[in-house]
Amino acid sequence: xxxxxxxxxIPLLYxxxxxxxxxxxxxxxxxxxxxxxxGFSPLQIGIIATVALLGSSLLTLLVGFIAPRHDLRNLLMLxxxxxxxxxxxxxxxxxxxxxxxxxxxxTINPQTGDSGVLVPLEHAMLAQGxxxxxRTRAFARYSLTGALATAAGALAAALPDVLxxxxxxxxxxxxxxxYLYAALGVVGGALYRQLPHAEAKETGASTPLxxxxxxxxxxxxxxxxxxxxxxxxxxxLLALWLFERFDLSLSAASLFFFWSSVLTAFxxxxxxxxxxxxxxxxxxxxxxxxxxxxxxxxxxxSNLYVVLxxxxxxxxxAQMDVPARSSYVMAVVTPAERTAAASVTAVxxxxxxxxxxxxxxxxxxxxxxxxxxxxxxVLKIVYDVALLYSFRHVRPPEEQxxxx
Numbered sequence: 001x002x003x004x005x006x007x008x009x010i011p012l013l014y015x016x017x018x019x020x021x022x023x024x025x026x027x028x029x030x031x032x033x034x035x036x037x038x039g040f041s042p043l044q045i046g047i048i049a050t051v052a053l054l055g056s057s058l059l060t061l062l063v064g065f066i067a068p069r070h071d072l073r074n075l076l077m078l079x080x081x082x083x084x085x086x087x088x089x090x091x092x093x094x095x096x097x098x099x100x101x102x103x104x105x106x107t108i109n110p111q112t113g114d115s116g117v118l119v120p121l122e123h124a125m126l127a128q129g130x131x132x133x134x135r136t137r138a139f140a141r142y143s144l145t146g147a148l149a150t151a152a153g154a155l156a157a158a159l160p161d162v163l164x165x166x167x168x169x170x171x172x173x174x175x176x177x178x179y180l181y182a183a184l185g186v187v188g189g190a191l192y193r194q195l196p197h198a199e200a201k202e203t204g205a206s207t208p209l210x211x212x213x214x215x216x217x218x219x220x221x222x223x224x225x226x227x228x229x230x231x232x233x234x235x236x237l238l239a240l241w242l243f244e245r246f247d248l249s250l251s252a253a254s255l256f257f258f259w260s261s262v263l264t265a266f267x268x269x270x271x272x273x274x275x276x277x278x279x280x281x282x283x284x285x286x287x288x289x290x291x292x293x294x295x296x297x298x299x300x301x302s303n304l305y306v307v308l309x310x311x312x313x314x315x316x317x318a319q320m321d322v323p324a325r326s327s328y329v330m331a332v333v334t335p336a337e338r339t340a341a342a343s344v345t346a347v348x349x350x351x352x353x354x355x356x357x358x359x360x361x362x363x364x365x366x367x368x369x370x371x372x373x374x375x376x377x378v379l380k381i382v383y384d385v386a387l388l389y390s391f392r393h394v395r396p397p398e399e400q401x402x403x404x
Contacts, residue, residue, distance in 0.1 A: 009195050010129050010138065013122055014145045016076075016191040020118065021146035023083070023184040025153020026177060027108045028235040029257055030160070032243070033250055034174040038094045042240060046361020048096070048103050048110075049236055053354030055104030059117045060346055072121050072339070073195045079118040080189030083107045087182025091175035108181070110236035110357060120342035125195065127330040127338050132396070135330060136280070139323040140272035147265030147319070154257035156180075161251050212333040215394070216341045219329060220348045222387050227349035229379030231356030232372035233295070237364070238311075245369050246304045256308055260315040271320035280328040280396060284321035285388045289381055291317035296377035299370030331396030 035045050063075060086106030093099055109116055122142070130138040160173035168176075233241075235257070242248040242256070267287075275283040291314045298310035326342075333341040360372040 010126065012191050012194055013126055013129075014142060016188050017122060017142055017146045018149035019184050019188045019191065020083070020116075021149030022153040022156070023087075023181045024109070025150035025155075025257070025261060026157040026159075026254075027153075027181055028110055029154060029157035029239050029250070029253055030174055030177045031108060031110065032236045032240045033160075034090075034171075035099070036240075036243070037170055037174060040096070042244065042364045043358070043361045044096060045240060046237065046358045046364070048100060049231075049234060049357035049361070050354050051100045052103035052106070052109055053111075053231070053234075053350050053357065055106070056109055056116055057348075057350030057354060059105075060120060060343055060350060063117050063121065063343060071197050072125055073192060073197050076118060076121050076125075076192040076195065077189050079107070079116075079121065080185050080192055082117070083185030083188060084182045085185075087178045087180070087185060090178040090181075107185075109234075111230070111234035111353070120339060120346050123326055123330065123342040124339035128335070132331065136275050136323060136327040137269075137272045139326045139330075140268040143268040143319070143323045143326075144265050147261050147268065151258045151261030151265060154254050154261055157254035157257070158251040161249075212337050212341065215332055216329075216337070216344050218390065219332075220345045222383060222390065223325070223345050224348040224352035225386070226380060226383040228352035228356055229376045229383065231353035232360040232363075232376040232379075234353070234357055234360075237357055237360050237372065241364060241369060241372070242307075244364060246307070248304070256311075260312060263312060263316040264319045267316050267320045268323050271323050274320070275324050275327070280324045280331070281388065281391050281394075283324045284328070285384045287317050287320040288384045292377040292380040292384075295373050295380075299373035299377075328396060332394060 031048075032045050035048060040048070063079075066075075082105075086102065086108055089102045089106065090099075090108070093102065107116060107118075123139075126138055126142055127135060157177075160170065160177060163173035163176060164170055239253055239257070242253060248256075271283055271287065274287070278286070294310045294314040294317070298307045298314070301307045301310065329341055329345050330338055356372075363369070363371045363375075
């Protein structure tokens with residue numbers, strides 16, 4: 001691909017990320033409400049969340065290792081087809097075994113953001129299309145697009161209440177949202193179809209990982225700790241905690257997660273600017289620690305408005321590491337290793353985060369239901385300190401060029 005076609009396909013990736021983000025935005029709120037409506041307990045919902053993350057991890061790992069030898073465009077289209085199948089299948093079953101199977105092989109995750117089988121493929125395509133100096137900004141725009149779309153999707157999570165008031169049953173209203181999710185998969189597939197082909201000879205990949213493997217493995221181990229911590233408060237379980245502890249309505253939850261996603265969205269361009277000043281690693285660490293402290297404080301508050309305020313402040317800080325982290329991984333490996341690096345760092349994160357939702361579901365039934373929030377916050381602070389200690393001197397090319 002020439003440089004001009006490379007640049008021209010970037011808006012298509014942003015658009016596809018937006019479509020996927022809109023679907024994720026309502027799916028993570030609808031999922032626990034739907035499972036509760038068909039009789040699932042918090043522990044069972046936690047198990048479904050674990051199964052979904054585990055399945056997503058294994059599929060992402062597979063894609064990461066086959067992507068260097070296949071057309072990224074075709075793999076993205078297959079991922080969109082899986083999104084369609086997931087939306088069509090979920091409303092058809094109510095038994096936990098079938099729900100678990102669909103969650104395992106499908107694309108609906110209990111968390112939004114940079115997770116799922118399509119993420120490493122999109123990251124690799126995006127990194128190919130921009131120079132080093134623009135990479136962090138490109139990832140910030142990518143994350144901003146996804147977060148704004150997720151915010152809009154969170155508002156759409158109130159649609160079941162509208163449908164019920166119009167005479168539909170609550171279950172049929174939830175099922176309609178899954179069909180909407182499938183329709184968004186069709187739109188995503190149409191966008192991916194317009195991308196240029198990216199064959200192995202163009203990416204330059206001959207092996208999944210080469211000279212950067214130990215850097216990638218070390219990052220993957222640290223990111224896994226972060227994701228294990230985050231699994232205690234994936235968005236579906238956070239919504240469930242608010243439902244159970246404060247009897248929050250679906251409409252109120254959708255409004256809260258809308259503003260949460262908006263704050264997250266606008267933190268991404270701030271993160272890109274901050275990274276230019278203090279570096280990618282410092283941006284990841286020094287925005288993350290305060291967000292964890294706010295989460296721990298929220299766990300102990302009994303006032304709904306205080307809790308929502310603390311969680312919103314956390315939302316403005318907690319995801320600023322996302323574009324910095326994505327850019328950093330792409331920067332410290334060779335171009336030929338980028339798809340595999342994105343997958344190898346993403347998959348252990350997903351595997352680690354798949355363990356904790358079931359534990360969190362059990363904790364939610366304890367007298368102190370805020371325990372998952374405390375565990376999450378403490379472990380994330382440990383991760384931040386370890387990341388700073390291990391990688392403070394490993395700088396990407398643009399920081400090395402700008403250093404005195």
